[in-house]
Amino acid sequence: DTxxxxxxxxxxxxxxxxxxxxxxxxxxxxxxxxxxxxxxxxPEFLTYFQNEAQLEKSRLLSDRFxxxxxxxxxxxxxxxxxxxxxxxxxxxxSSLSGRQETQYFGPGTRLLVL
Amino acid sequence: xxxxxxxxxxxxxxxxxxxxxxxxxxxxxxxxxxxxVQYPGEGLQLLLKATKADDKGSNKGFxxxxxxxxxxFHLEKGSVQVSDSAVYFCALGxxxxxxxxxxxxxxxxx
Numbered sequence: 770d771t772x773x774x775x776x777x778x779x780x781x782x783x784x785x786x787x788x789x790x791x792x793x794x795x796x797x798x799x800x801x802x803x804x805x806x807x808x809x810x811x812p813e814f815l816t817y818f819q820n821e822a823q824l825e826k827s828r829l830l831s832d833r834f835x836x837x838x839x840x841x842x843x844x845x846x847x848x849x850x851x852x853x854x855x856x857x858x859x860x861x862x863s864s865l866s867g868r869q870e871t872q873y874f875g876p877g878t879r880l881l882v883l
Numbered sequence: 884x885x886x887x888x889x890x891x892x893x894x895x896x897x898x899x900x901x902x903x904x905x906x907x908x909x910x911x912x913x914x915x916x917x918x919x920v921q922y923p924g925e926g927l928q929l930l931l932k933a934t935k936a937d938d939k940g941s942n943k944g945f946x947x948x949x950x951x952x953x954x955x956f957h958l959e960k961g962s963v964q965v966s967d968s969a970v971y972f973c974a975l976g977x978x979x980x981x982x983x984x985x986x987x988x989x990x991x992x993x
Binding site: 775809812817824862868872874 | 887915917919925926927928929932934972974976979980981982983984985986
């Protein structure tokens with residue numbers, strides 16, 4: 770069990786550019802989640818997948834955001850036409866669905882939009 | 884909707900002092916409750932959890948009891964160490980997403 774990994778760990782981009790983040794979940798986990806955390810706040814839910822199906826999206830996820838999980842393994846989160854307000858830590862978590870479900874988080878990708 | 888309220892920090896304690904971080908929740912149904920810890924520059928680590936009323940979660944000397952009658956899940960530790968300095972998040976899970984509190988920053992001084 771190598772844990773949840775995310776890449777890159779840090780990203781600096783200019784306003785208007787597109788960025789893509791990757792998350793590799795714990796191998797046997799069928800659920801994968803994306804959260805966003807801004808300074809001084811707790812993480813906020815963005816979206817989640819069960820296997821390859823995206824089952825829920827938060828209203829925080831504007832049209833500029835898109836997430837995929839092809840083949841139900843790794844996931845990508847893309848932000849198009851980045852804005853300064855997108856600067857945040859993007860956290861990925863995975864879990865095994867069930868009664869005692871627990872989400873395990875990756876180290877996060879810190880995005881800074883200049 | 885479901886929500887979590889936790890005490891604001893920062894909390895500063897001397898080593899070996901007792902710690903309590905208050906957390907109360909509002910939820911329909913029967914959520915699971917969690918405490919996560921975030922060390923500087925790192926992601927969230929699960930500290931402990933409880934899945935039903937009166938359950939006590941414990942780990943690394945930390946404890947929290949799921950109190951349905953007071954809708955609380957307070958985090959406690961009898962003797963803190965410098966290495967416990969971090970931000971602590973209380974979270975509620977019902978369905979798929981976790982609802983987090985704003986976090987409480989703890990600084991333990993030697």
